[in-house]
Amino acid sequence: MRRSRRQRCRSSRASSSPRLATCAARRWFPSSIRPNGVSMTDTRFDPSQADGRWQRAWEEARCFEADSNSAKPKSYVLEMFPYPSGRIHIGHVRNYTMGDVLARYKRMTGHEVLHPMGWDAFGMPAENAAMEKGVHPDGWTHANIDNMKAQLKRIGFALDWSRELATCDAAYYGHEQAMFLDLYEAGLVYRKESEVNWDPVDMTVLANEQVIDGKGWRSGAEVEKRKLNQWFLKITQFAEDLLDGLGKLENWPDKVRLMQENWIGRSRGLQFSFELSDGESLAVYTTRPDTIFGASFVAVAPDHPVAQRVATINCDAAKFIEQCKRGGTTAAELETAEKLGFDTGIGARHPFTGEYLPVYIANFVLMDYGTGAIMAVPGHDQRDFEFATKYGLPIPRVVASSAEDAGKPFAGEAEAGEGVLVNSQFLDGMEVEAAKREVIARAEKDGWGQGTTVWRLRDWGVSRQRYWGTPIPFIHCAECGVVPVPKDQLPVVLPEDVDFKTPGNPLLRHPTWKHVDCPKCGGKAERETDTLDTFVDSSWYFLRFASQPANKPFDREEVAKWLPVEQYIGGIEHAILHLLYARFWTRALQHMGQLDFAEPFASLFTQGMVTHETYSRSEGSKTVYYAPDEISREAERALLKDDGGEVEIGRVIKMSKSKKNTVDPDEIVAKYGADAVRWFMLSDSPPERDLPWSEAGIEGCWRFVQRLWRLFGQFDAAATGEDKALLRKTHQTIAAVAEDIEALSFNKAVARLYELTGAIEKAQPSATRSEAIRTALLLVSPMMPHLAEEGWAAIGGDGLIANAPWPPVDPALLVEDEVTIAIQHMGKLRDTLTAPKGAPKEDLEALALASEKVQRSIDGATVRKVIVVPDRLVNIVT
RNA sequence: GCCCCUGUGGCGGAAUUGGUAGACGCGUUCGACUCAAAAUCGAAUUUCUACGGAAGUGCCGGUUCGAGUCCGGCCAGGGGCACCA
Numbered sequence: 001m002r003r004s005r006r007q008r009c010r011s012s013r014a015s016s017s018p019r020l021a022t023c024a025a026r027r028w029f030p031s032s033i034r035p036n037g038v039s040m041t042d043t044r045f046d047p048s049q050a051d052g053r054w055q056r057a058w059e060e061a062r063c064f065e066a067d068s069n070s071a072k073p074k075s076y077v078l079e080m081f082p083y084p085s086g087r088i089h090i091g092h093v094r095n096y097t098m099g100d101v102l103a104r105y106k107r108m109t110g111h112e113v114l115h116p117m118g119w120d121a122f123g124m125p126a127e128n129a130a131m132e133k134g135v136h137p138d139g140w141t142h143a144n145i146d147n148m149k150a151q152l153k154r155i156g157f158a159l160d161w162s163r164e165l166a167t168c169d170a171a172y173y174g175h176e177q178a179m180f181l182d183l184y185e186a187g188l189v190y191r192k193e194s195e196v197n198w199d200p201v202d203m204t205v206l207a208n209e210q211v212i213d214g215k216g217w218r219s220g221a222e223v224e225k226r227k228l229n230q231w232f233l234k235i236t237q238f239a240e241d242l243l244d245g246l247g248k249l250e251n252w253p254d255k256v257r258l259m260q261e262n263w264i265g266r267s268r269g270l271q272f273s274f275e276l277s278d279g280e281s282l283a284v285y286t287t288r289p290d291t292i293f294g295a296s297f298v299a300v301a302p303d304h305p306v307a308q309r310v311a312t313i314n315c316d317a318a319k320f321i322e323q324c325k326r327g328g329t330t331a332a333e334l335e336t337a338e339k340l341g342f343d344t345g346i347g348a349r350h351p352f353t354g355e356y357l358p359v360y361i362a363n364f365v366l367m368d369y370g371t372g373a374i375m376a377v378p379g380h381d382q383r384d385f386e387f388a389t390k391y392g393l394p395i396p397r398v399v400a401s402s403a404e405d406a407g408k409p410f411a412g413e414a415e416a417g418e419g420v421l422v423n424s425q426f427l428d429g430m431e432v433e434a435a436k437r438e439v440i441a442r443a444e445k446d447g448w449g450q451g452t453t454v455w456r457l458r459d460w461g462v463s464r465q466r467y468w469g470t471p472i473p474f475i476h477c478a479e480c481g482v483v484p485v486p487k488d489q490l491p492v493v494l495p496e497d498v499d500f501k502t503p504g505n506p507l508l509r510h511p512t513w514k515h516v517d518c519p520k521c522g523g524k525a526e527r528e529t530d531t532l533d534t535f536v537d538s539s540w541y542f543l544r545f546a547s548q549p550a551n552k553p554f555d556r557e558e559v560a561k562w563l564p565v566e567q568y569i570g571g572i573e574h575a576i577l578h579l580l581y582a583r584f585w586t587r588a589l590q591h592m593g594q595l596d597f598a599e600p601f602a603s604l605f606t607q608g609m610v611t612h613e614t615y616s617r618s619e620g621s622k623t624v625y626y627a628p629d630e631i632s633r634e635a636e637r638a639l640l641k642d643d644g645g646e647v648e649i650g651r652v653i654k655m656s657k658s659k660k661n662t663v664d665p666d667e668i669v670a671k672y673g674a675d676a677v678r679w680f681m682l683s684d685s686p687p688e689r690d691l692p693w694s695e696a697g698i699e700g701c702w703r704f705v706q707r708l709w710r711l712f713g714q715f716d717a718a719a720t721g722e723d724k725a726l727l728r729k730t731h732q733t734i735a736a737v738a739e740d741i742e743a744l745s746f747n748k749a750v751a752r753l754y755e756l757t758g759a760i761e762k763a764q765p766s767a768t769r770s771e772a773i774r775t776a777l778l779l780v781s782p783m784m785p786h787l788a789e790e791g792w793a794a795i796g797g798d799g800l801i802a803n804a805p806w807p808p809v810d811p812a813l814l815v816e817d818e819v820t821i822a823i824q825h826m827g828k829l830r831d832t833l834t835a836p837k838g839a840p841k842e843d844l845e846a847l848a849l850a851s852e853k854v855q856r857s858i859d860g861a862t863v864r865k866v867i868v869v870p871d872r873l874v875n876i877v878t
Numbered sequence: 879g880c881c882c883c884u885g886u887g888g889c890g891g892a893a894u895u896g897g898u899a900g901a902c903g904c905g906u907u908c909g910a911c912u913c914a915a916a917a918u919c920g921a922a923u924u925u926c927u928a929c930g931g932a933a934g935u936g937c938c939g940g941u942u943c944g945a946g947u948c949c950g951g952c953c954a955g956g957g958g959c960a961c962c963a
Contacts, residue, residue, distance in 0.1 A: 083963050123963065196961075207961040255882055259958070262881050331959050335879040364879095382879080457960095464961065534963070572957060575882080580960095609956090654956085684890045684903060688883095690956080692890065700904055706917090747891070751902035758902095822898040827944040829898055856930095867943055873897050877943045 045709035045787055047673020054789040055156055063802050064103075064158045068547075068561050070112035076562045077103040078542055078601075080570030080578070081118045084144040084166075085125060088151045090610045090655060091571070093665050094691060097681040098607060098746065099569050100157045104782035105741045107158070108806040114562050116545040117152065117159045119145050121168035122469045122534045124207060130500040137468045138496065141168055151666055156674045156785050158802070163545050167537035172544065173470040174491025175553035176536060179589070181473060181484050186592050188234045191482070194461050195329055198226035202503040205465040214327040218503075225325045230463035231472055231530060235584045238591075239264055239455045241598070242583055251603035253688075256575045263576050265456025270440050271371065272449025274298060274348035277356060282306055282348060285370030285454055288377060289443070290435035293424040294398035295375040296388060298348040299341065299362035304372045307361040310344045317342055317361065324363045339364050339387040351448055352425065362387060368458050378414065385414035398424045399432060460581065462533045467498055467506040469531030477518035477525035486519050492527070505529060538578055539585035542568075542600055556594065564602045567744075572606040572688075579604070605744050608690040612661040614650035615640075625660040629667075633695060652692045663693055675784035676701040682746035682783055704754075705787055708780065711760060712791035715773045721766035729759045730772045731813040737779050738806065746783075753780060775807050822873040823848045825857040841868040848874035 058064065068074075079099040082092055096117075103115035119141075126137035133140075145166060152159070165172050183189045197206040201219035205228075210217045235242075243264045246257045270289035273281040284298065300306045302324040311318040320342040327333060340363045347356030357375075364383050365374055378388035378395040388395050399419040400406055406422035421427040427435045443449030463472070471492040473485040485492055495513040498506035507513060507529040518525035540553065542565055547558030570578075582600050589595040615626040615638050626647055631638050638649050655662045669677055679701040685691040733756040740749035756776055763769045774795060781788035781801045792801035816837060821844060823831040831853040835844060845866050848854060854876065861878040868874050 080963095085963090120963070125962085205961075208959095209962045211961095253883095255957095259882050263959085265881095329961085332879075335959090337879095386879095461960080466961090533961070535960095538963085571963095572883085573963080574958095576958060577960065578963080651955090686891075689891090690884095694889085694904080696904055697890080703917090704903090710918090748902090751892075754902050820898075824898085824944075827897090827942095832898065865943065867897090869897055872894090873944090875897080875943055 045673075045705055045790060047675060047705075047786060048670075050790045051154065051156060051669075051674050051786045054786045055153060057789070057800060058156075058158070058802055061800060061803075063800065064113075064115065064160050065162050066114040066116075066160050066562075067112060068558055072110055072112040074114070074562055075103075075106040075111040075567075076114045076542075076546070076565045077106060077567050078114075078116070078545070078565045078569070080568075080574060081120050081538070081541060082148065083123055083125070084119045084121055084141055084148055086144040086147060088148050088665055090663055090665055090693060092152075093155060093677065094610055094681045094687075095569060095571070095607055096152065096155070096157055097678045098605070098687055098744065099567070100159075100678075101682065101741060101746060101782040102567055102569075102744065104158050104785065104802070105738075105806070107802070108778070108782065108804065109738075110805065113158075114163075114546065115157075115159055116163040117157070117161065118163075118165040118541060118545065119148075119167065120534065120538050120541070121145065121166040122173075122531075122537055124466070124468070126468045127466060127500065134500075136496070136498075138168065141166070141468075154669055154674060155665070155678065158785070163548065165541065165544055165548070167470075167534070167541065168468070170491045170493050171550075172541075173537070174493075175544070176470050176532070176540070177473040177485070177490050177492060178487055179540065179553055180532070180536075181487060181490075182592055182594070183233065183588060184484055186588070188237065188588055188591075190232055190234065190459075191229055192232055193227045194230045194232070194463075195225045196228055196230075196465070197329055198224045199503075200224060204504045208328060208330050211328040211330075214333070222326055223328060225327075225329055228463070228465075230461055231528075231532075233460040233462055233584070233588075235460045235581075236455060236457055238584055238587050239266070239457045241587060242457075242580065245583065245587075245599055249599060249601075249604070252601075253604065253606055256572075256579065256604060256606060259575050260580055263457065263580065267454050267456070268436075269370075269452060269454060270436075270443055270449050271452040271454075272351065272443055274351075274357075274375075276306075276359065277347035277349075280306070282359070282373055283371040284373045284375050285452065286375050286377075287454075288380065288436070289439035290421060290424075290427065290430075290432050291377040291380050291398050292350075292352065292375065292439055293427065294377040294379050294396045295350065295357060296378055296394045296396060297376045298357050298359045298373065299365050299376050299384075299387070300359065300373040301365040301367040302361055302363060303367045304361070304365075306344070306346070306359070306373070310346070310361070314344075317344065320361060324361075334364060334366070335383075337363065339383065339390060341387060341391055343391075351443070358393070360387075360391075369456065370454055379410060380414055380416055382414045382416065385410070396423060398422060398427075403429060460533075460535075460584070462536055463530040464533055465505045465508070465529075466531055467494065467500075469534060470537065471507070472528045472530050472532055474528040475516060475518060475525045476528065477521060477523060479523055480518055480520040480525075483518060483520050483525070489519070507531070535578060535581045536585075539582045540589075542582070543595075556596070560596060564597055564600055567603045567605065568601040569605045569607060569744075571609070575606060605687070607687050608685065609654045610693055611652045611690045612655050612663065612693045613652045614659045614661045615647045616650055617647050625658075627660045628663060628695065652690075654690075655693070668698060672698055672702045673705065673786070675787045676705050679704065679750070679784055683750045684747055686747050687744055704757075705784065708757065708776070708784075708787060709791070711757060712773060712777060712794060714765075714769075715795040716765060716770050717796070719765045719767050719770045721768070723763055723766045723768040726759060726763045726766075726772055727768050728813050729756060730768075730775050731809050734775060734779065734807050735809045735814055738809075741782065750783075753783075777801065778804060778807050819871045821848075821871070823851055823854055824873060824875040825854055826877060827875060828857075830854050830857045835871075837871055839870070841870060844868050844870070844874050848876065 077099050079095050103113050106113045121141050126141050129135055129140045130137050197211050199206050199216035199219055199221055201221035202216060206216055211223050214223055216223055243266060246260055249257060267287045269285055269287040271285045273283045276282055302321045307321060311321050341360040344359045346359040348359050349356055376384040378384040379397050380399055398421060400408060400422045401419050403422060418432055421430045421435045440451040471494060473492045475483045475485060477483050495510055498510060514527040514529055516525055516527055543554040543559055546562040547555040549555050586600045587598050590598050615631050616623045626640060630641055632641055638647050640647050680698050733752050736752045737749045760769060760772045777788050777791045788801045818834055819837050821833050821835050822829055831851045833847055845868055858878055863876055863878055865877040
């Protein structure tokens with residue numbers, strides 16, 4: 001009985017609340033005429049009317065087109081541009097709302113703002129669509145762009161659409177080809193053999209995400225590692241500079257700087273050679289030379305020359321190497337795979353003991369790092385420990401917490417930590433760091449090894465064996481070798497007539513495209529059919545936004561006016577690769593004398609994801625998920641609308657199509673208006689954290705939009721009288737909201753605005769109150785621009801609020817003259833009292849001791865000490 | 879596996895950076911208005927309590943007059959790991 005009543009209430013509310021048309025049609029509220037003559041025809045704000053009207057007004061006034069010749073201080077606000085998947089998702093809305101608030105705020109504070117938008121338009125999904133639906137990647141991508149652009153416009157972002165770009169247009173990627181040729185000239189581009197995931201059934205190269213449990217995602221065939229000749233960019237040449245530059249990026253999150261630091265991975269170690277029992281020598285690199293007496297075997301990568309040599313005479317070794325080639329190429333796969341090894345029968349002579357250590361081929365040793373061979377110290381490296389345990393190799397201890405623990409056994413795992421050296425001859429008793437220095441010094445003195453700095457960072461492989469990317473502008477000639485396409489023949493344009501029915505690279509099997517004459521000798525030659533990694537496209541788009549000459553990638557002077565980007569905002573998932581590649585590209589351009597700065601992004605902000613709870617039912621062995629709009633949500637339960645039955649409420653997780661826990665921005669904007677959605681994106685959760693989407697939350701935002709609208713309706717230009725407390729609150733709010741927006745703490749700014757709204761509502765009519773309403777309009781305008789424009793027009797504001805300045809603050813009104821002092825006894829709160837701001841310590845102490853509650857707590861004990869923090873607290877210690 | 883981050887009421891979170899834990903919002907409960915509902919407005923809302931207080935910021939320990947905040951050790955969730963973007 002009770003439940004059915006509640007259900008009814010809920011459903012009627014859910015269906016009626018944002019339906020504006022019905023409210024407006026009934027219109028039982030009298031129209032009210034404001035003293036300034038503007039008529040407020042309804043007590044409801046109607047976004048379905050207002051949003052479009054103001055979006056058109058901004059566009060007609062060309063408010064958001066950046067003028068590089070403006071005398072105002074420049075501000076470049078940039079959000080990571082989206083991949084045009086077809087629909088924007090709510091995560092984009094959150095990202096772009098944050099940037100939009102900052103951009104609008106910057107305009108209000110007198111800046112000339114560049115806030116552009118474009119499309120990271122090359123990539124695999126377009127080819128997948130081509131294969132699945134038979135649509136051309138170009139048509140598919142441009143249709144998606146049109147769609148998403150319309151969606152973004154409906155949210156009212158203050159974007160300069162005149163600078164829009166798409167990386168898949170030759171007008172963009174042609175310039176990228178020119179820069180690639182410049183990099184080649186500068187010696188920063190080269191070719192080498194490198195491994196790819198090869199699908200032997202589809203005869204195609206797979207991306208890591210297309211390899212599932214070591215199998216091809218379409219064919220299901222076991223993936224092989226295969227070597228191809230590929231293009232590389234010499235990012236390692238800038239390793240040290242990229243690392244040092246991090247120190248100056250004070251406005252980047254520490255976690256991102258730390259992640260990049262670890263990624264670049266400078267390490268100091270020892271490189272030396274083992275004499276092998278077969279007469280050859282084997283170079284190894286170790287970051288732990290101190291543990292050299294703990295080495296119990298030596299291991300080489302499966303593609304190491306020593307392994308290859310053994311394979312030519314031992315077919316078991318060859319089989320083992322073949323086995324290592326199965327499975328994916330990612331580090332995570334390699335490191336979690338079971339440790340496997342093959343004993344080559346070769347011995348390696350220990351430089352100090354002269355003992356011969358067995359040499360293994362091991363699947364966990366990487367050819368790309370160091371020398372591709374290691375001295376294995378199982379006691380003090382977990383991977384080596386697992387390997388030694390499996391193959392019954394000795395696990396000597398050479399580091400212990402103290403000399404007495406020299407014989408202590410291992411507790412099932414390696415000990416990689418600090419300690420003193422034991423069982424290590426001349427190193428015994430030394431700390432780890434001292435022992436490292438000592439071993440390196442001896443190796444250098446005796447001439448069998450040297451201290452070396454090694455970087456974890458590898459060169460950037462940019463070759464992709466795919467169609468939908470920037471063609472690499474080179475030609476292969478049998479006579480002349482690899483020849484760059486002359487710049488006057490750029491852009492090398494993708495052919496349109498391609499076939500996606502056959503697997504593999506369409507460029508490779510295109511009948512004519514690749515056949516060209518050699519630019520050097522004029523003989524028959526072939527185009528390079530690899531295209532560039534899409535990370536190349538996103539490594540310079542921020543330059544193209546700042547200046548778009550037709551004949552070159554960018555204009556140096558124009559770029560200098562806007563760059564570096566004042567605030568860059570995007571997902572934490574780009575913390576390493578995209579951001580590192582963009583930093584590298586900028587440095588490379590600087591190195592070639594084309595730019596005057598090294599760091600493209602002065603401040604970086606990484607925002608959290610938008611999440612949602614999931615709804616599911618178990619049907620037999622599988623779980624069936626339901627979308628939020630199929631569900632009616634009660635306090636404790638969720639019911640399926642179709643059959644009224646209960647469904648399980650799952651954890652709040654990242655929105656994904658497979659879990660069906662997505663919401664469509666278009667639908668919610670249509671239902672609640674752009675401003676309520678924008679407000680929700682900014683409310684509650686700190687922007688760097690995940691934001692849980694909820695129906696109740698957006699309903700709350702919708703109600704606040706209407707609450708503000710009613711408040712704006714109470715503006716009375718003829719009101720008189722002063723309200724000191726409200727005036728103070730208003731000015732404190734202006735200052736606080738400005739500070740919060742500048743710190744991107746939008747959730748705090750939102751809370752301040754709720755407080756101010758509450759204070760104005762409670763205040764009696766006065767000139768101060770009307771001024772506070774006017775101020776509130778200005779303060780919410782970056783966040784809810786449509787509502788603000790509508791309110792601004794209603795109170796008779798001058799022009800568009802989008803062009804209005806941020807209200808000034810009277811600093812004298814920011815300080816309180818009275819403060820609340822906490823009185824503690826032994827650190828526990830006993831009482832509070834009010835005192836004038838800046839009251840002397842002695843007064844506070846006396847007042848505190850006079851408190852009855854404090855005296856009761858002290859209960860006659862001797863006061864040993866009194867700690868007074870002015871304007872804050874008094875703590876009495878007994 | 880390796881690197882990085884996060885953890886505070888029923889929920890999202892705030893806390894002047896070592897100084898009154900729970901601002902603000904959501905939800906819930908009660909009340910007002912209404913024939914009734916919606917909308918709106920008002921009040922309450924960490925837990926326990928003998929109504930004096932006591933406990934409390936993932937868990938265990940430490941430093942301090944005082945710890946959500948600093949240190950050490952765990953646990954749980956998330957991001958990245960080089961061809962998803």
